[in-house]
Amino acid sequence: MKKIWWKEAVAYQIYPRSFMDSNGDGIGDLPGITSKLDYLKELGIDVIWISPVYKSPNDDNGYDISDYQDIMDEFGTIEEFDKLLSGIHERGMKVIMDLVLNHTSDEHPWFIESRSSRNNSKRDYYIWRDGKNGAEPNNWESMFNGSAWEYDETTGQYYLHLYSRRQPDLNMENPEVRQELADMIRWWLDKGIDGFRVDAITHIKKLPGLPDMPNPHGLRYVDSAAGHRNIEGIHDFLQQFKKTYADYDIMTVGEASGAPISEADRWIGEENGAFNMIFQFEHVNLDFGSDGRWDFGPWDLAKLKQIIKKWQTGLEGIGWNALYLENHDQPRSVSRFGDPVNYPKASAKMLATFFMLMQGTPFIYQGQEIGMTNVVFNKLSEYRDVEIYNYYRERLMDGKDVEDTMRRISYRARDNARTPMQWNDSVSGGLSEGIPWIGVNPNYHDINVEQQVADPDSILNYYKELIKLRKANEALIYGKYDDWLEEHPEIFAYTRTFEGRMFLIVLNFYANHPELEIPLELRGRGCRVAISNYSRPEQLNDKFKMEPYEAIVYELNPS
Ligand code: TEU
């Protein structure tokens, strides 16, 4: 396996609206990010991924882009971006930008032209179709609920939008579109950025003929076949994009919902893969109910073990994992997989140990490093996400129970991850001196950066230690992953092995005291406790009871 900088990096995702506000308008911005670079450096971060900061009417908080080569007014100017970029580089860190290729905003000049007449030169930049029998061209549904088609009176045709109706899908079949996007990519790379996180990339190719799908409703967010997800031929497009950045030393991560591991070589193969790594979704889709994403159910440790094993051992020697538990689209991990009420600290540290020490590049999402939790909003009007309003409307139209709908929203809302970063105990948690664009989680009095910096036992300081540990030990970066105790109902255990060195990671995922029995093959060796969220003696007993949400990392002596 090749050694390379982005495999050794620890990444941190910033959702700029909610990170740090510099001018009191309640909205995080670029100078705000610049003012927190020392915090990130101190944490041990190497690569910062910034969610979209381009010009946008903010129907989907910047994922609807109206100018790819300019900065959103609320976030600042291109000069402020350049300042941020040099601030990052001066500190020896790198930055990757969000690259949204599947769609633009309906306010992008291409779309304004495209919708103006059927003969416009940009008409074919988007996907226009006639209606069928007075209805939509096909039965596809938007990922944000409702039909994926919007009728446009001016020209009497429908356009396709897999996300909100204000995010028309680009027609990737058109070589001019691909050329425009490639030019834009090079423009950013020539500016000196260090790579991309590529948005919703499995959707850029649509099934030729755009046929009806058997179960369009069930397809939302579920990693199964759809007329617009991982369609044959997508790799021709991806390889073409790859050529545009072949001569830059960058890092690329594709957001690749529905890319199967059987195609790992084409997606992330070391030589010919489209990207360096992909975000896969299986472990964060674990708590879907039978009705899909909005219908949540209990998650199953046995299934989590299977999924992790599949990706950890399945990519060995083929490609590299992107490791994550959170991002701006997911509920907070302590609220999902831990216990934010009884064991907020222990469970947040356990989850950190779990995902940060596997094979791959870890991505920490802002606030995860202090154990931020889901928010409780009681009124619909407290939410900001377009997706929630679409869902709510559809449920009401279907005559569904309001209370049940609100319960589903409060669990699954993407806004759970988008509340203001909790910097300190001052009004609104320190995001802004003004009123934040979305309500702060009232638990900022107890959960905030300032207090955790001062507390040696905090989640934040644990993350720092964990990052140091990972960086100091190649076994924790390049080491082979093996799973242990496959059948254990409560304990997750794995080892990382490299050039004669071995780490054993044991994790209790529950609030119980399960008995840990060390597998015979791993017994009888001396060890040191490399890190742990309780205090543990420097010896590995063959059998012992674990504490609630305990995490222990042993470095075993060579056998
Ligand atoms: O998300 C894409 C997205 O919604 C996936 O998470 C989804 O599960 C998958 O595409 C279903 O196959 C990205 C961004 O992260 C999100 O914030 C945006 O709203 C979205 O694209 C549209 O740009």
Ligand code: CA
């Ligand atoms: Ca601001």
